[in-house]
Amino acid sequence: MTLTLIEGALLVFVLGCALGAALLKDVLASVMAFAAYSLGVSIIWVILEAPDVGLTEAAVGAGIMTILFLLALANTVRPQEDQILERVRFRTVAFVGAFVLVMLATVPSLPAIGADGAANPVVSGEVTQYYLANAYEQTEVHNAVTAVLAAYRGFDTLGEAVVVFSAGVAALTVLRQEVFA
Amino acid sequence: MSGEDRPGLYVESTIIMTTVRVVAPFVLTFALFVMFHGANSPGGGFQGGVIAGSVIMMLAFAYGIDSTREWVDVRVVATLASGGVLLFAAIGLGTILLGGNFLEYHLYERFISHATAYGIELVELGIGGIVASVVIGLFFLLAAGYGHAVDTPEAEE
Numbered sequence: 001m002t003l004t005l006i007e008g009a010l011l012v013f014v015l016g017c018a019l020g021a022a023l024l025k026d027v028l029a030s031v032m033a034f035a036a037y038s039l040g041v042s043i044i045w046v047i048l049e050a051p052d053v054g055l056t057e058a059a060v061g062a063g064i065m066t067i068l069f070l071l072a073l074a075n076t077v078r079p080q081e082d083q084i085l086e087r088v089r090f091r092t093v094a095f096v097g098a099f100v101l102v103m104l105a106t107v108p109s110l111p112a113i114g115a116d117g118a119a120n121p122v123v124s125g126e127v128t129q130y131y132l133a134n135a136y137e138q139t140e141v142h143n144a145v146t147a148v149l150a151a152y153r154g155f156d157t158l159g160e161a162v163v164v165f166s167a168g169v170a171a172l173t174v175l176r177q178e179v180f181a
Numbered sequence: 182m183s184g185e186d187r188p189g190l191y192v193e194s195t196i197i198m199t200t201v202r203v204v205a206p207f208v209l210t211f212a213l214f215v216m217f218h219g220a221n222s223p224g225g226g227f228q229g230g231v232i233a234g235s236v237i238m239m240l241a242f243a244y245g246i247d248s249t250r251e252w253v254d255v256r257v258v259a260t261l262a263s264g265g266v267l268l269f270a271a272i273g274l275g276t277i278l279l280g281g282n283f284l285e286y287h288l289y290e291r292f293i294s295h296a297t298a299y300g301i302e303l304v305e306l307g308i309g310g311i312v313a314s315v316v317i318g319l320f321f322l323l324a325a326g327y328g329h330a331v332d333t334p335e336a337e338e
Contacts, residue, residue: 051223052223052224052225052228054223055215055223055224055228056227056228056231059228059231059232059235060231063231063235064231064234064235064238064316064320067238067320068319068320068323071320071323071324072323075323138297139286139297139298139301140295140297140298140301141220141221141297141298141301142220142221142222143219143220143221143222143223143225145223145225146219146220146225146301146305147301149225150225150301150304150305151284151286151297151301154273154283154284154304155273155283155284157269157304157308158269158270158273158284160227161226161265161266161269161307161308161311161312162266164311164312164315165262165263165265165266165311165315167315167319168262168314168315168318168319171318171319171322172318172322175322175325177322177325179255179258179259180255180258180259180262180314180317180318180321180322
């Protein structure tokens with residue numbers, strides 16, 4: 001596997017930001033590191049040719065989530081800390097390390113980026129090929145992602161939309177408000 | 182800590198207000214573009230809705246959360262959220278009434294040509310409405326505790 005300079009730099013940046021978000025003691029610094037992490041991941045999505053996901057990650061992860069976190073911080077008391085980094089407990093490291101190992105074990109079975117044909121079962125699979133061949137004729141939209149989202153898997157998307165709606169209603173219920181204002 | 186003790190989060194700045202006044206229409210247009218053009222380019226209702234919601238946050242950043250809260254009509258937010266769900270469900274269930282399966286767009290072809298494309302656009306618009314209003318709503322709900330609003334007796338109950 002070869003990495004271009006940009007990809008390598010992005011991966012290092014994202015890993016650094018993730019570690020920063022986890023380890024920084026100051027909550028504000030942690031939120032900022034998390035926002036930078038989201039921005040880096042959204043660019044990685046674009047490199048992986050998933051611009052729809054990249055757009056969502058940039059708007060929600062780097063944008064809205066950061067604002068909501070900052071608002072929550074503005075509403076709470078932020079203790080002044082002398083330490084820069086969180087104290088790391090051995091048990092946590094062991095647990096997170098084991099989880100990372102399990103996730104890394106699945107990486108070798110993923111197809112290479114941009115691989116085509118038999119080397120990439122995701123692309124050459126029957127379902128993907130059916131969507132790519134028939135999406136425009138059957139749904140009249142060029143973006144196959146939208147075709148799957150709004151037409152072939154429309155019922156799932158209705159569920160997703162209702163989940164977003166329910167999240168808003170749940171927030172109202174928890175905060176005992178009747179209107180969004 | 183009462184509202185008076187807090188350092189003010191909102192700073193009235195001519196530069197920020199002017200910039201937001203110029204940029205906001207373009208951001209809203211871009212949000213609608215992402216929503217409508219999601220059929221042919223990256224994007225769609227979820228992404229466009231979030232961008233549309235961020236316009237309100239820009240306005241709150243420039244003009245203050247409280248004045249933005251007064252300016253935004255709560256009925257519009259509620260209508261967008263529930264209207265989006267109803268629109269999506271109505272389009273989906275309508276095809277069942279016409280004798281087909283859920284969201285079988287081409288059954289609307291008897292009323293309008295290119296029914297599938299228009300149906301998908303409408304569904305995306307509905308999703309955009311839900312996402313935008315929930316994002317705006319969460320923003321206002323979280324911002325409610327900030328400043329003087331925390332001292333009102335209703336919030337304590």
